[in-house]
Amino acid sequence: MSSPSVLYDAPGPRARARNNLLSVLGIALLAGLGWLIYAKFNASGQWNAEKWKPFLKSSTWTTYLLEGLKNTLKAAGIAMVLALLFGVTFALGRLSDHRWVRVPAGFVVEFFRGIPLLLLIFFLFYGAPYVVPFDVPALWALVFALTLYNGSVLAEAFRAGVLALPKGQTEAGYAIGLRKGQLMRLILVPQAARSMLPVIVSQLVVLLKDTALGYIIAYPELLAQTNVINANYSNLLQSAIVVGAIFIAINLLLGQLASLLERRFAPGRSSRLQAEMGAATPLGVQGTAVAPEG
Amino acid sequence: MQALLDNRDLVLKALWLIIELTAVSGAIALVLGTLLAGMRVCPVPVLRAFGTGYVNVFRNTPLTLIIFFCYFGLYANLGVTLSNDLDRNNFWLGVIGLSVYTAAFVCEALRSGIQTIPLGQAEAARAIGLTFVQNLRLVVLPQATRAVIAPLGSLLIALTKNATIAGTIGVAETASLMKDLINDNGDQTIAIFFGFAIGFLVLTLPMGYFFGWLARRVAVLR
Numbered sequence: 001m002s003s004p005s006v007l008y009d010a011p012g013p014r015a016r017a018r019n020n021l022l023s024v025l026g027i028a029l030l031a032g033l034g035w036l037i038y039a040k041f042n043a044s045g046q047w048n049a050e051k052w053k054p055f056l057k058s059s060t061w062t063t064y065l066l067e068g069l070k071n072t073l074k075a076a077g078i079a080m081v082l083a084l085l086f087g088v089t090f091a092l093g094r095l096s097d098h099r100w101v102r103v104p105a106g107f108v109v110e111f112f113r114g115i116p117l118l119l120l121i122f123f124l125f126y127g128a129p130y131v132v133p134f135d136v137p138a139l140w141a142l143v144f145a146l147t148l149y150n151g152s153v154l155a156e157a158f159r160a161g162v163l164a165l166p167k168g169q170t171e172a173g174y175a176i177g178l179r180k181g182q183l184m185r186l187i188l189v190p191q192a193a194r195s196m197l198p199v200i201v202s203q204l205v206v207l208l209k210d211t212a213l214g215y216i217i218a219y220p221e222l223l224a225q226t227n228v229i230n231a232n233y234s235n236l237l238q239s240a241i242v243v244g245a246i247f248i249a250i251n252l253l254l255g256q257l258a259s260l261l262e263r264r265f266a267p268g269r270s271s272r273l274q275a276e277m278g279a280a281t282p283l284g285v286q287g288t289a290v291a292p293e294g
Numbered sequence: 295m296q297a298l299l300d301n302r303d304l305v306l307k308a309l310w311l312i313i314e315l316t317a318v319s320g321a322i323a324l325v326l327g328t329l330l331a332g333m334r335v336c337p338v339p340v341l342r343a344f345g346t347g348y349v350n351v352f353r354n355t356p357l358t359l360i361i362f363f364c365y366f367g368l369y370a371n372l373g374v375t376l377s378n379d380l381d382r383n384n385f386w387l388g389v390i391g392l393s394v395y396t397a398a399f400v401c402e403a404l405r406s407g408i409q410t411i412p413l414g415q416a417e418a419a420r421a422i423g424l425t426f427v428q429n430l431r432l433v434v435l436p437q438a439t440r441a442v443i444a445p446l447g448s449l450l451i452a453l454t455k456n457a458t459i460a461g462t463i464g465v466a467e468t469a470s471l472m473k474d475l476i477n478d479n480g481d482q483t484i485a486i487f488f489g490f491a492i493g494f495l496v497l498t499l500p501m502g503y504f505f506g507w508l509a510r511r512v513a514v515l516r
Contacts (some may be wrong), residue, residue, distance in 0.1 A: 006416045007434060008337050008426040026340040040372045114498040115491045116455035118469040123487040126473050130480040186349050205354070212356035215460055223359055237371050240363050244355050251354035 041237075051235035055242055060229065068225035069246065075139055075221060076208045079146035083207060084200075086145035086151025092184060105155075112152040117210055120145040125217045137218035142211065150207045157199045161192030194265050201258035205251050212247070222246060297479040298489040301471075308468040309493050315385070315457040315467070319392035320450055327400025332430055334405055345401065352398040357459055361391035365463035381466070388460030396453050403445045412516065433459030440512045447505025451497060451498045468493065 011019055041047055054060045093105030112120070124140035136144075165188060173183040193200070215223040223242050230236040298305060333345035352360070364387040368374040376386035411434060419433040439446075461470035472490045476483050 006413060007420075007429055009337055009420055012339065015337070022338045023340045026338060030340070030344060040374075044372055047372065110499070111491070111495070114451075114495045114502075116458040116469060116494060118461070119456040119472060119487070119490055121496070122469055122473045122476070123483075127476045127483040127487055130483040132475070147361065209354070209356040210358075212358040212460070215358060215362075223362065226362075237367050239385065240359065240367060244363070246352040246361055247356055247359065248351060252350065255354075278392075 017192055029200065046237055051233065051238050054229065054233045054235065055238070064225040064229050065222070065242070065246070067223035068220060068243075071219065072140075072208075072211050072214075072221040075142050075146070075211045075214060075219070079143045079211070080204055080209055082143065082147040083151040083204075086147055087154025087158055088189065090152065090155035091162065092189075094155065094159050095162060095184075097180065098247060109152045109155050112148045113156065117145055117149045118213060118216070120148060121213055121217060138214060138217045141217060142214040142219050146207055146210060150203055150210075153203055153206075157196045157203065158192055159187070161196035162188045164195065165191055197262055197265060199259065201261070202252065205254050208251060208254065209247065295482065295484045295485045295489075297475050297486055301475060304466075304471055305468075305489070305493070308466060308471045309497075311385070311465060311467045312454060312457045312463055313497070315392060315460055315465070316450070316454045317387060319389050319396060319457070320453055322389065323396035323400050323449075323453070324395035324446075326397035328404060328435070330397060330401035331404035331408070332435075334401065335408065335430070337426055339480035346421075349398045349401055352395055353402065355395075357391065357395050358462065360395050361388060361459055361463055364388070364391040381464075384464045385460070387463060388457075389464050390455060392453060392460065395456075396449060399452075400446065402448060403442045404435070404438055406445075410435055410441045411437050437514055438440050440514050443509040443512060444505055447501065447509070450505070451501050454497055454501070457493065 009015070038047075045051075069262055090105050090109050094109060096102045096105070121141055124136055125138060128136045128141070157294050162184075168193065169187055170183065173187045178186065211221055212223045213222045218224065220228075226236060226239040226243055229239040233239075330345045330348055333341040334349070336342060365384070368390070369383065369387055375383060376390075377383040415433055415437065416429060419429040424432065458467055458469040461467045468490055472486060477488050479486065
């Protein structure tokens with residue numbers, strides 16, 4: 001929807017009065033909620049300056065928060081690259097002409113997409129040492145689990161993107177004498193990646209958020225730092241709020257980056273075509289509604 | 295295999311807890327998410343801002359942190375108690391975390407559904423004199439919901455899997471049980487893992503097919 005006003009008429013005097021009343025009521029309700037939280041915090045002394053002061057000291061940031069952030073970004077960075085590779089590989093596998101490639105690739109993708117990430121992390125961290133002759137470090141248990149899960153979701157996104165391309169693309173590719181591999185590499189995958197960009201980026205945001213599960217297997221990422229800071233200053237609530245704010249800021253930045261990329265790479269052809277042909281404009285952006293998983 | 299069979303009561307109970315968490319949180323998240331979607335498109339700026347703020351905060355915070363906050367923040371530090379039974383208390387704290395997180399995604403799914411509706415629908419509704427709430431309730435939301443059955447289904451599946459995170463605050467669900475079983479029976483690691491994995495696939499795969507079928511069944515033909 002280009003502007004929300006499609007859903008209601010421009011307010012006249014009565015509607016304006018009603019909207020103002022609702023605004024006041026809304027503000028009152030939110031203020032009430034805010035006060036409730038404030039009072040709850042107050043009752044247990046959470047506004048005590050001692051609990052907030054540590055975040056003004058540079059040492060809190062350099063020793064704990066930035067260190068944790070570094071570990072979070074490290075795990076997320078490695079897992080993002082691996083997951084994208086895994087995703088493209090298994091998408092191509094599922095689209096293969098050979099049954100013996102298509103079927104196993106399908107099994108792998110459906111399996112890892114269908115089980116909880118935490119199960120995978122626990123298996124790699126606690127279970128794998130019984131199977132392989134070495135310990136799996138927390139970082140790699142986390143990275144591999146994130147790769148397998150998000151890679152499988154990405155594989156489905158790539159595949160859906162390729163399948164949604166007009167048939168003419170494949171036919172034209174074959175007509176000019178491309179082989180299947182060339183067709184995929186030069187024509188189908190680039191277009192699919194472009195049209196699925198919003199889904200891919202939301203999945204990468206999911207991946208970044210899921211690194212917080214590393215805290216459960218004692219990987220010293222950002223969320224785990226709340227416990228360390230709490231041990232020093234006994235301010236668990238405050239550090240959780242600060243850590244949450246950092247996560248939100250990073251993810252919002254990623255989202256901004258996504259919309260920037262989208263504007264840069266958006267395949268605008270279909271909408272222009274539609275405008276030329278005078279087709280009915282839908283309430284907003286066209287396209288399938290796809291949600292990230294996680 | 296033996297470890298799973300010996301503890302099948304515990305395993306089934308853990309899976310049942312996952313189903314309970316999913317059902318309760320899913321219902322709450324659907325109601326909350328619909329309300330938020332309504333807020334985000336409504337004519338009152340304050341409510342619109344609240345909806346946007348809510349979605350930005352909860353969609354971008356890790357679920358692990360939200361559930362961590364529900365337990366250590368709401369319960370341990372602020373003394374919010376939801377049940378006198380400790381297990382039930384943790385269960386409800388988990389439900390709060392899962393619902394407020396999923397609601398943000400439900401809201402966004404519904405909003406993207408609203409965007410797939412042709413302009414003429416909302417205009418026609420206004421032309422026959424429907425108010426904003428009537429427009430939303432009778433024309434826009436029913437069509438939007440039908441357009442996003444598949445994404446809502448994926449959200450429910452994701453919620454089923456996310457419910458394992460409630461295990462981190464002491465709900466005796468599958469992931470923590472699997473960890474305990476592996477630690478006690480190292481020689482049966484792989485069988486235990488696949489046992490639990492199959493338990494989840496039995497839940498999630500039919501859900502995927504069901505919502506795929508339902509989405510096609512109720513799709514609005516244009």
